[in-house]
Amino acid sequence: MGRKKSPVSEGILKGEFFMSGDIACAEGALSAGCRFFAGYPITPATEIAERMAERMPQLGGVYIQMEDEIASMNAVLGASWGGLRAMTATSGPGFSLMMENLGLGIMTETPCVLVNVQRGGPSTGLPTLVGQGDMMQARWGTHGVYEIIALSPSSPQEFFDLTVRAFNLAEKYRIPVLVMADEVVGHMTERVVIPEEVPYFPRRKPNFPPGDYSSFQPGEDLIPPMANAGEGYHIHVTGLTHDERGYPVTDEITQERLVRRLVEKIRGYKKDIIILEEKGVEGAEVVVCSYGISARVGLWAVELARREGIKAGMLRLLTVWPFPQERIREVASKVKAFVVPEINYGQIALEVERSTGGRAEVIPISHMGGGLYEPEDILKAIRKAAR
Template sequence: MNPGMHFLSGNIACAEGAIAVGCRFFAGYPITPSTEIAEHMAYRLPQVKGIYVQMEDELASMAAIIGASWGGMKAMTATSGPGFSLMQENIGLAVMTETPCVVVNVQRGAPSTGLPTLVGQGDVMQARWGSHGSYEIIALCPNSPQECFDLTVRAFNLSEKYRVPVILLMDECVGHMYERVFIPEEVEIVNRKKPLEDKRDYLPFLPKEDLVPEMALAGEGFRIHVTGLTHDERGYPATNPEAHEKLVRRLCEKIRVNKKKIVDYEGVLLDDSDVLIVAYGAPSRTSMRALREARKRGIRVGLFRLKTIWPFPEEELRKASSNVEHIVVPEINYGQLVLEVERVCKGGEVHLIPKMGGRVHSPREILEYLINLNR
């Protein structure tokens, strides 16, 4: 799309963000409510000399984007709950093999087939812990079509920088919401580091100072070996506790030590608030309205809106919540991120406003909760 102002849905904005940042490979499987991303990529990618391939399932989609990433392309897939479950296997492979890629999950009502066409936020913990083992991952959470564009760009950049799969955790409401989206002339583009050493000396999994190794691609003559087994710096299987400790610790540490650079949030009226709303995605939109209405009534409410869910902004939230009496967490699930909030916030009392999938909280619901807290 040409630079300038457009009127787009979150799903289309996400696809355009991917194209703007250089994504040239999409493998996916149709699933509501994410399908428009696949459809738009099928239409747009050939125009920019990119590749769209519709795979036989989500297991294959995830495997294909990892393969394409090792072939040198920026690659992504998009799905929703049931497909996200199938992708967990190879999300683990991408973590273990440090393969840059982006996985979009437009969340819907769940468990199981649930509410295919309606909103949900039940995959927050799955995004964090969905694949087996100890690992760190990055998950971003937009609340508007503009942010779907911006955070998709950021998702690719973080993924390339830290060589980790990045999850864009959208929801049906944001994916199907139409708003103005500004597409800039240029976006920031980060590319994976390339090895400079002599090919014979190159160790594909030897980390640099930032704990991230340089990435050689297939066909460049480095003769790399890449395995999901625990491996040494040469990339060879090393199935012993010492190698495992070294590798898994680094896979976690490369995200943990860089957490400050990764974490992003929006704070609204944090300085003088007695009540803090912690929200992400669609509920953060209704929370804003509730916040304004509550302020009119003299209730001092602030909003801590997460743009990165994982890694969780522990220090930032702890600071923002240090002087409040109540922390309110509206989520379209029966309590997921609230567990993190409870863990982190030591001062105020934490309240969950749950919402089963299918509907977003109304501003009135949240407002009434805030009013009742202040009675």
């Protein structure tokens, strides 16, 4: 797999490699301390599972292939409460099956990572070909009121980096974090540099004895410390609306207190959570706003536009959810238009439109999946918007 053999200390790779996005994702997880993977084979995410099956035993971690994606998601939640950093990886149909228990993870504030290497849909759709149609599902796929964190890589290197980041955000905010990749990023092979050390946010442990502990009593930062199973705290964890002790209390007041906190603990930290990459946004007339593989094509289109003398800029969403509406609004007051290419019929484009508040035009560029845009498609829209 590696072009260069790198020294392996304690089984974690370090150095420069030539690897696919899926493999980089798996290695990113391992570098971040992930020691539990549960999954179910599905194209185009299977390579992550295969890599984990090979690597986990080398690192004393657990790989288990479950009977379906519902089970995989649940095993991941269970493993997190068992004290391990845990993840699963899937694609469209499997992502749909995970939705219910993604909600359990949100409600029970269970840190874990869920990777979706998106393919064309709906249904079985295009198993081997690219899509970005699950972006709204990532935001709204499980029922109820909540916030979610979703990251979107545009390259194998970024797939590595954002997987590491996903684990840290998951622990920091006690929430399942989604890595919304796509088939092209998953399968493309590029140079990936694995650093000596990656950032590590440890689990927030209670610093008081079992008797004084309420499993869901938040600190001032709205996030409760987390005792794992087997530590003597006798925690109770339920998907029902619950009080600070974790006991079910199904009434309006408890719902208000709990769910508002679950939302606010993400909304209140958007500055920390959101990362954007901007190129030439200041002074631009037209900004291409995109994510994942579409952003790479978009960036090339921006380059072409600039060569033609058009003041074009690029705003790439590495964090898609929570949505950076404040920044979009700011930019909207200075530009004529946003061009939003994505491999769906306009999902993030709607968010951009909402965020601009009518201050700038929003031009969605839609593609039903199975392939990528030509930069020319995006360039045409940029030219038109700049006129």
